Amino acid sequence: MKYLLVEDNMDLANAISSRIRLDGHIVDHAAKIADATAFASTGDYDLILLDIMLPDGDGRSFLKQQRAAQNDTPIIVLTARSQVSDRISMLDLGADDYVTKPFDHSELQARCRAVLRRKSGSAQSVLTVGDVEFDTLAGHLSVKGQSINxxxxxxxxxxxxxxxxxxxxxxxxxxxxxxxxxxxxxxxxxxxxxxxxxxxxxxxxxxxxxxxxxxxxxxxxx
Amino acid sequence: MKYLLVEDNMDLANAISSRIRLDGHIVDHAAKIADATAFASTGDYDLILLDIMLPDGDGRSFLKQQRAAQNDTPIIVLTARSQVSDRISMLDLGADDYVTKPFDHSELQARCRAVLRRKSGSAQSVLTVGDVEFDTLAGHLSVKGQSINxxxxxxxxxxxxxxxxxxxxxxxxxxxxxxxxxxxxxxxxxxxxxxxxxxxxxxxxxxxxxxxxxxxxxxxxx
DNA sequence: TTGGGCATGACAGGTCCATGTCAGGTTGTT
DNA sequence: AACAACCTGACATGGACCTGTCATGCCCAA
Incomplete structure (x- = not known):
């Protein structure tokens, strides 16, 4: 999976990025809305993690922009605990979920999995093509019943x-x-x-x- | 497990040794009967793999010697295909099994497991002591049902x-x-x-x- | 047949992890 | 108290594995 992380706090960004990489995923990082827009336009991301407070604008505008542009990449918003009213409006603007800071990685991880599963449509994680079975969640392949690393x-x-x-x-x-x-x-x-x-x-x-x-x-x- | 490999052909010995080590076991190697006797006298081995054709004598004498000395360490004999009559006499002399060369490693591995299981008495591989379960075959420990690496x-x-x-x-x-x-x-x-x-x-x-x-x-x- | 696209064995760099050593501290015995 | 046996956190080492590059050769199309 390829993630786009939009977050201006460098320390937090690095922490989140490295955890995601540990899970074996790819992360690009944008610190500004301008950069985020450029990255997102490639359509190469499976999931976007979006902070709302950003130096060159509000995360909301990015969110609106993306949905207006028909980009339906799942977006999880990272909000501070205080911004209660915001959180609801985020969902209305097309966010798929939100996580309130501070959060620990396992919580974020779980939310990401949930959103990805929801978006990919199928509740099950095992894809079968011909004599090949692929478990997207466990990341495991078997060919003709033979397990393969x-x-x-x-x-x-x-x-x-x-x-x-x-x-x-x-x-x-x-x-x-x-x-x-x-x-x-x-x-x-x-x-x-x-x-x-x-x-x-x-x-x-x-x-x-x-x-x-x-x-x-x-x-x-x- | 600790193995003693008695084999004078260096190439073969190295090949076998490295495969055994890959399985996580320890191997000592002796190229002559004299060395083998010295090694075996420590009683530190779980299994002995014995070639018959050796530069300073016949594997048979080693086999007899060990059994006479009350050393009941399991012994698997490695024979060439031609030495048919020998193979039976090996078992009579106290060998636990034999493998005919050439063999592939998975065959040897299987024979070793079989012999070790037979010797250790119990058919089952899971030992339980108090609240600890240890699976000798899978090499797996669990304490109070909790799996431990x-x-x-x-x-x-x-x-x-x-x-x-x-x-x-x-x-x-x-x-x-x-x-x-x-x-x-x-x-x-x-x-x-x-x-x-x-x-x-x-x-x-x-x-x-x-x-x-x-x-x-x-x-x-x- | 010639050239670009593709396939692939070998390799170097990097990361991760198991492993044994070391140094300094703790415990127990006389 | 003094000494030896033992414990343990930190560390260096080395091996295994992952990964991308390179060089070389193959294959297909024109």
């Missing part, structure tokens, strides 16, 4: 491909979704990971097709 | 103490059983590990007693 990056890549099974992803798109803004990574990294994933999927009906010049697609050749 | 060395130490619950182990004895001949380790390492194990056992009725000048003993204070 994936490394984190392989996992995230497979998650992308399998949740939009049949869709074509360009290498650049995959880079954008799998890496944070400031690591800059060659597209070859994607080729390498596709190769590694293919190795894991050997013997399965499910395979990753190369569309020369376009990208990759997960197919079920049943 | 142990590191490999802690596991092996606990395994020793719990399978001979009530017996006193001197620090030197523990070093001999937990480490291979060529790592030389201070007795302080044992003190450290006892301390770590005690931490894991906090809140349990079961505890490790210090017998000053003598060693350690696992007790159930129920």
């Amino acid at each position: 994936l490394r984190n990056r392989e996992l995230r890549l497979l998650e992308l491909l399998i949740t939009s099974q049949g869709k074509v992803f360009s290498k650049q798109k995959l880079v954008d979704r799998l890496f944070s803004y400031d690591d800059d990574v060659s597209e070859n990294a994607i080729e390498v990971y596709i190769g590694r994933l293919r190795k894991h999927l050997e013997g399965s009906r499910v395979q990753i097709k190369t569309l020369r010049g376009l990208g990759y697609r997960l197919d079920d050749d049943g | 142990l590191r490999n060395r802690e596991l092996r130490l606990l395994e020793l103490l719990i399978t001979s619950q009530g017996k006193v182990f001197s620090k030197q004895k523990l070093v001999d059983r937990l480490f291979s001949y060529d790592d030389d380790v201070s007795e302080n390492a044992i003190e450290v590990y006892i301390g770590r194990l005690r931490k894991h056992l906090e809140g349990s009725r079961v505890q490790i007693k210090t017998l000053r000048g003598l060693g350690y003993r696992l007790d159930d204070d129920g």
